[in-house]
Structure formats: structure tokens, C-alpha cells
Amino acid sequence: MAKVPDLFEDLKNCYSENEEYSSEIDHLSLNQKSFYDASYDPLHEDCMDKLSLSTSETSKTSKLIFKESVVLVAANGKTLKKRRLSLNHFLTDGDLEAIANDPEEGIIKPQSVAYNFQSNVKYRFMRIINHQFILNDTLNQSIIRDISGQYLMAAALNNLDDAVKFDMGAYTSEEDSQFPVTLRISKTQLFVSAQNEDEPVLLKEMPETPKTIKDETNLLFFWERYGTKSYFRSVAHPELFIATKQGKLVHMARGQPSITDFQILDN
Amino acid sequence: MQSCRLWGVGPEIPTSWVLQKLLRTMYILYTLMLGVSAFTIQPEERTAAAGNCRFLGRHFKIDFMVEGEPVVLRCPLAWHRSLDSARPHVNMTWYKNGSARMLPGEGETRMWVQDSALWILPALQGDSGTYICTVRNASYCEEMSTELRVFEKTEAALTYISYPQILTLSTSGSLVCPELSEFVHDKTDMKVQWYKDSVLLDQGNEKFLSVRGTPRLLVQNISVEDAGYYSCVMTLTHNGTRFNVTRNVELRVKKKREETVPVIISPLQTILASLGSRLVIPCKVFLGAGTQWTTELWWMANDTAIDSAYLGGRVTEGQRQEYSENNENYIEVPLIFDTVIREDLNTDFKCVARNALSFQTLHTTVKEATTFSWEIALAPLSLVVLVLGGIWTHSRCKHRTGKAYGLTALKTGHQDFQSYASKIKEIK
Numbered sequence: 001m002a003k004v005p006d007l008f009e010d011l012k013n014c015y016s017e018n019e020e021y022s023s024e025i026d027h028l029s030l031n032q033k034s035f036y037d038a039s040y041d042p043l044h045e046d047c048m049d050k051l052s053l054s055t056s057e058t059s060k061t062s063k064l065i066f067k068e069s070v071v072l073v074a075a076n077g078k079t080l081k082k083r084r085l086s087l088n089h090f091l092t093d094g095d096l097e098a099i100a101n102d103p104e105e106g107i108i109k110p111q112s113v114a115y116n117f118q119s120n121v122k123y124r125f126m127r128i129i130n131h132q133f134i135l136n137d138t139l140n141q142s143i144i145r146d147i148s149g150q151y152l153m154a155a156a157l158n159n160l161d162d163a164v165k166f167d168m169g170a171y172t173s174e175e176d177s178q179f180p181v182t183l184r185i186s187k188t189q190l191f192v193s194a195q196n197e198d199e200p201v202l203l204k205e206m207p208e209t210p211k212t213i214k215d216e217t218n219l220l221f222f223w224e225r226y227g228t229k230s231y232f233r234s235v236a237h238p239e240l241f242i243a244t245k246q247g248k249l250v251h252m253a254r255g256q257p258s259i260t261d262f263q264i265l266d267n
Numbered sequence: 268m269q270s271c272r273l274w275g276v277g278p279e280i281p282t283s284w285v286l287q288k289l290l291r292t293m294y295i296l297y298t299l300m301l302g303v304s305a306f307t308i309q310p311e312e313r314t315a316a317a318g319n320c321r322f323l324g325r326h327f328k329i330d331f332m333v334e335g336e337p338v339v340l341r342c343p344l345a346w347h348r349s350l351d352s353a354r355p356h357v358n359m360t361w362y363k364n365g366s367a368r369m370l371p372g373e374g375e376t377r378m379w380v381q382d383s384a385l386w387i388l389p390a391l392q393g394d395s396g397t398y399i400c401t402v403r404n405a406s407y408c409e410e411m412s413t414e415l416r417v418f419e420k421t422e423a424a425l426t427y428i429s430y431p432q433i434l435t436l437s438t439s440g441s442l443v444c445p446e447l448s449e450f451v452h453d454k455t456d457m458k459v460q461w462y463k464d465s466v467l468l469d470q471g472n473e474k475f476l477s478v479r480g481t482p483r484l485l486v487q488n489i490s491v492e493d494a495g496y497y498s499c500v501m502t503l504t505h506n507g508t509r510f511n512v513t514r515n516v517e518l519r520v521k522k523k524r525e526e527t528v529p530v531i532i533s534p535l536q537t538i539l540a541s542l543g544s545r546l547v548i549p550c551k552v553f554l555g556a557g558t559q560w561t562t563e564l565w566w567m568a569n570d571t572a573i574d575s576a577y578l579g580g581r582v583t584e585g586q587r588q589e590y591s592e593n594n595e596n597y598i599e600v601p602l603i604f605d606t607v608i609r610e611d612l613n614t615d616f617k618c619v620a621r622n623a624l625s626f627q628t629l630h631t632t633v634k635e636a637t638t639f640s641w642e643i644a645l646a647p648l649s650l651v652v653l654v655l656g657g658i659w660t661h662s663r664c665k666h667r668t669g670k671a672y673g674l675t676a677l678k679t680g681h682q683d684f685q686s687y688a689s690k691i692k693e694i695k
Binding site: 124130136138140141155156157170172225263265 | 323326327328329331343344411427428429430431432433435438440441442443445446448482521523560561563565572575587619621622623626
């Protein structure tokens with residue numbers, strides 16, 4: 001068991017320069033969607049050797065941690081890779097060789113989902129579907145307001161009453177598969193507004209909840225859910241998600257090294 | 268600190284003598300107004316200029332710490348100003364409330380300022396109190412207070428000093444040892460030991476796995492019994508002395524909200540209605556054990572939202588109702604017609620249900636309930652005819668039998684005239 005992280009230690013040097021290895025981010029979390037969304041270049045040959053060697057060395061002593069189906073699905077819905085890992089199942093050298101030599105096991109670059117964003121799409125307000133909830137990132141930090149009150153930031157709290165409470169407004173459009181929502185700070189008219197990549201999200205004051213949104217799509221986010229994790233993809237910039245990062249205000253990011261998955265904590 | 272020399276004032280700039288004089292005068296006035304202390308920070312005493320600082324109030328977050336351990340007080344203004352203490356024109360100072368002396372005091376070995384944060388090592392209960400950090404440069408001066416409470420290491424303190432973290436029942440998740448960034452230089456070399464109820468969770472444990480090089484504790488298949496207090500400990504060496512950095516986490520376990528595919532169970536494909544009448548068509552969705560809050564339900568008319576299709580409000584969507592029957596969840600949204608008109612008969616009404624798992628639709632049309640049809644009109648009429656016909660037939664039969672009886676009486680002559688007359692009258 002103790003040797004499993006060594007494998008990651010060995011592989012650190014195999015990441016290309018633009019791929020930051022950060023232990024703060026949940027590289028080990030199988031349910032983090034952004035892990036699958038990232039585009040990885042195939043590893044160098046020597047790294048592949050190191051991978052098979054390291055796993056072979058540890059295979060007899062390492063129990064797998066997760067009992068989970070790992071399924072990688074392309075944008076068109078075709079299953080690219082499927083593997084069931086079961087608890088207490090020992091990987092044999094034979095298994096590892098098969099995995100290493102299987103051409104299907106190559107790292108797949110997922111296609112980005114094609115979004116159709118004409119300016120004539122109208123989003124109609126339905127109702128407030130969730131009142132006074134808290135947003136926590138994967139470091140269990142809650143979203144709070146910075147001291148200027150203009151921005152949001154993430155912090156570990158002793159008292160969850162100090163966290164910002166949000167209301168989620170549901171919208172509909174002709175696009176069946178999406179779930180557009182607004183995030184408003186409870187008991188205010190301040191709405192979270194998406195900005196450009198790496199820019200902090202703003203809190204925009206609206207006179208009332210917009211009944212229809214056509215041009216002001218910065219206020220809208222596609223709420224995506226994977227297990228217990230929630231993601232907020234900007235309607236205005238569909239490649240960007242609401243994200244947190246240590247030492248940064250809540251901002252818009254494509255994925256790692258920022259944290260884009262959140263947990264919704266109901267009151 | 269910023270240089271006191273004003274840019275643009277000097278022989279190298281070819282400006283008129285009058286303009287130079289004017290600029291100098293403005294500069295002197297500006298300096299007098301602000302006071303020299305706004306430009307230079309006195310190393311020990313809190314100067315009068317501090318009174319000119321804009322006090323931004325108390326930071327909401329209270330630092331709860333355990334005595335004997337390192338404490339790092341972050342200046343909330345450092346965040347706000349994205350401070351970098353290396354910048355020469357910004358100066359940051361710390362004071363304890365009620366004291367004019369800057370921290371750390373002379374000869375103070377337990378306190379120092381590093382990267383705009385005040386370090387206290389080790390912290391003592393007497394260090395509890397309100398600390399004020401001041402940020403200033405030539406153009407502004409702001410200050411904000413933050414509170415520190417240092418507790419004795421006891422079970423009673425746990426409720427105050429612990430960080431609540433919430434994981435979902437029957438899933439796998441991770442607890443995170445919070446607020447360690449100041450103590451970690453090489454993140455991959457982070458060594459954190461986790462305890463539950465003071466018992467070390469060792470590497471052989473299949474339920475819990477401390478992930479090396481990270482502040483995480485993986486928890487497998489979370490159960491209600493896993494809730495409670497955990498502590499994570501990291502060691503820090505300062506001047507050859509080892510100190511523990513302890514954080515307490517309270518794991519709260521929440522039930523998973525099940526989401527199911529919505530099934531629209533009503534309305535029927537055709538709804539009968541009379542023109543001019545009021546009509547309510549309920550759209551009812553069955554969710555089983557699934558949660559109701561993430562499922563949206565609405566009506567459309569010819570693929571247009573109801574409020575857009577009927578601006579006058581003749582047809583509206585009623586209030587959404589959520590209810591449960593036998594532990595099974597339902598949602599209902601009615602479509603309300605004030606008056607049904609002929610136009611409605613040619614309209615495609617659609618009930619739409621949507622959640623993360625599915626998008627369901629059910630179409631319905633309004634058909635005219637025939638108010639006058641010959642079949643309906645003839646049914647009671649034919650019944651009346653039958654009844655009348657029956658009565659008439661019956662009376663005819665009775666009339667014939669009566670005549671025959673009268674003739675018999677006359678022939679035999681057994682009855683007197685009166686009785687005969689009454690019989691005749693009866694037959695008539």
C-alpha cells in the first residue's frame with residue numbers, strides 16, 4: 001500500500017514542462033471530471049518503460065484502492081475505454097504486461113464537446129431550484145467574499161455560517177441536454193458573472209432576476225454533475241469553468257491546475 | 268518607500284520657472300497635509316499617522332489555534348491588495364489591539380513577520396486577542412483587525428478549533444488537512460499523519476489511506492460511523508526544535524440525493540373540452556425515490572413557452588406542486604385555460620420534464636366535446652316515443668277487453684242496468 005504513491009513520484013519527471021505536478025490538486029481522484037478533460041500528450045518512451053517497470057515492481061504488494069468502473073466516453077457517446085477495478089484484487093505481472101502492450105490503452109485525447117452558441121438563443125427563467133447552499137471545492141474550502149466585497153475567494157472555515165450562501169436559478173432553452181443556471185448570493189441581487197480565462201469572476205448587481213437572458217450570458221452557467229461533484233461551465237465561454245486556486249480569487253479556468261469541481265452543501 | 272522627489276521637477280525637464288514654482292508649492296502643501304509620517308514608517312512607535320488610516324473593520328474569520336503550536340496570522344489586506352512584501356513602496360505593520368507598539372517587540376523571539384504574515388511560535392493562551400495589520404504607502408493607508416484565540420489542548424476545544432468537512436454516504440471521498448500552505452515548501456515532501464479519536468490511522472488500514480505528498484486522507488465507502496473528529500499532524504522544525512502543526516477536522520456525513528429518470532404519467536394524449544369552458548390539464552411526473560429539486564417541469568404550446576405564446580394570460584402555467592405518496596415522489600404542474608377557444612384545438616401542447624439524467628416530453632391535444640349531436644338528442648326522444656307508444660298500446664288492449672265484457676253482460680241479463688252502465692263508463 002505504501003508503495004503506491006512512489007509510482008506517482010517516479011512519473012513526476014515524465015510530465016511535459018507545461019503540465020504542472022501539483023499535489024494540491026486531486027490527481028488521484030478518479031471522479032474528477034477535469035482529469036479526463038485535460039489533453040495529455042503521450043508519454044515519452046522511457047517514461048512508458050518506467051511506468052511498466054514501476055508497476056511490475058509494486059504489483060505483488062499493492063492492493064487497488066477503488067472499486068469503481070472507470071469509463072472514458074467520447075463526445076459522441078462512444079465508449080473509448082472501460083475497466084473495472086475491484087477492491088483487494090491483486091494485479092499480476094501478466095495483467096500489467098497486457099495493459100502496457102495493449103494498443104487500446106494509449107492515452108486518448110478526448111474531443112471537445114461541440115457547443116452551439118448563437119446569440120439568438122434565449123434562456124427563460126424557470127424558478128429558484130436551490131436556496132442558501134454553500135459551494136465547497138475539492139480541498140474542502142468554502143467560497144467566501146473577499147474584503148472588498150467585489151470578488152469571491154476560497155477558504156477553509158471553522159464555521160460554515162461564514163461561507164457565502166447562494167441561490168440557484170434554473171433556466172431553459174431549446175437546447176435539451178443543458179441545464180443553464182444562475183448563481184446569486186442569497187438575500188441580495190448580486191449574480192456571479194463569468195469573465196475571461198484566469199480573470200476573477202465578478203459580482204454583478206441586477207435590479208431583479210432576469211426573466212429572459214439573451215445577450216447577458218455571462219450570468220449563465222451550464223450546471224454539470226458527475227457523481228457528487230458539480231461543475232459550472234460558462235455559457236458565454238463554454239471552455240471555461242468557475243475555479244479556485246490557492247492564493248487566487250475565484251476565477252475562470254479550463255481545468256488543472258485550478259480546481260473546477262465543487263460540492264453543493266444544502267442548508 | 269517611494270522617493271520624496273517629485274517626478275517632473277528638476278533642471279533636466281524644460282518647464283517654465285512659474286510652472287516649477289507652482290509644482291513645488293503644491294508638493295509642499297501635499298506633504299504638509301499628509302504629514303511626513305505617511306511616507307516613512309517609524310520602526311517602533313505607532314505614530315499619529317496611523318490615526319489617518321482607513322479602518323476597514325474586523326475580518327470575519329477568527330483563527331482558533333492550540334497552544335504550543337505555530338500560528339500564522341495572515342493579513343486580510345494582503346489578499347485585497349495582492350501584496351508582495353518585497354515591493355519597496357508598500358509597508359506592512361502589525362499591532363496588538365490596545366498597544367501602540369509594533370510587533371514583534373524588541374527582543375521578542377516568539378514572533379516575526381514573514382511575507383506579510385505574523386508568525387507566533389509557539390503560541391500561548393496569552394497571545395489571544397485582536398491583531399491589527401496596517402498597509403500603507405505614499406497614497407493610501409488601510410488597516411484591518413483579525414482575531415486570534417489560543418486554546419488549551421483539550422477535548423472541549425474541539426468544537427471551536429475543528430474544520431467541518433462534508434462527505435457523502437456510500438461514496439469514497441477525501442478529508443483535507445487545512446491551512447498548511449505556510450508550513451509546506453516542497454509540496455511533494457509533505458508528511459501528514461492522520462488520527463481518528465486519537466488513534467493513528469496507519470498505512471495498513473483498508474478503510475483510510477493517507478496519500479503521501481498530499482494533505483489528503485482517502486475514506487472508502489463512507490458510513491455514518493465514519494463521522495466524527497479527525498486530526499492531522501505535520502511536523503515543523505524551527506531553529507532545531509520540532510513543533511507539531513495540528514489541524515482538527517470534523518467529518519459530517521450527508522445522505523446522497525438520488526436522482527432518477529422522470530416519467531410523465533399524465534396527461535392523456537387527447538383532452539375533451541367544451542368551447543368557452545374553463546379547463547385544467549395537470550402534467551404529473553413520477554420520480555420514484557428520486558429528489559424533486561433538480562427536476563424541471565414546464566408546458567409549451569407549439570414549441571413556445573406558455574407565457575410567450577399567450578401574452579394576454581388566457582392560458583397560464585399553474586403553481587408547481589411537489590408531493591409524496593407511499594414514499595414515492597411526484598411533481599405536478601397544471602396548464603390552466605380561462606376559456607377554451609377553437610384555436611386551442613389546433614395547438615400542440617407539450618409537457619416537458621428535465622433533469623441531469625433525462626429530458627422527457629409528452630404531447631397532448633384538446634378536442635372539442637360535442638355539445639349537440641343527433642345521437643345524444645335522439646336518445647331521450649326515442650325513449651319518450653317508446654314510453655308513449657307503450658302507454659297507447661296498453662290502453663288499446665284494455666279498451667278491447669272492456670267492450671267484450673259489456674256485451675256478455677247484456678246478453679245474459681244477470682246484472683241490473685246500473686251495474687251495466689258503470690261498466691260501460693269504466694271501459695270508456
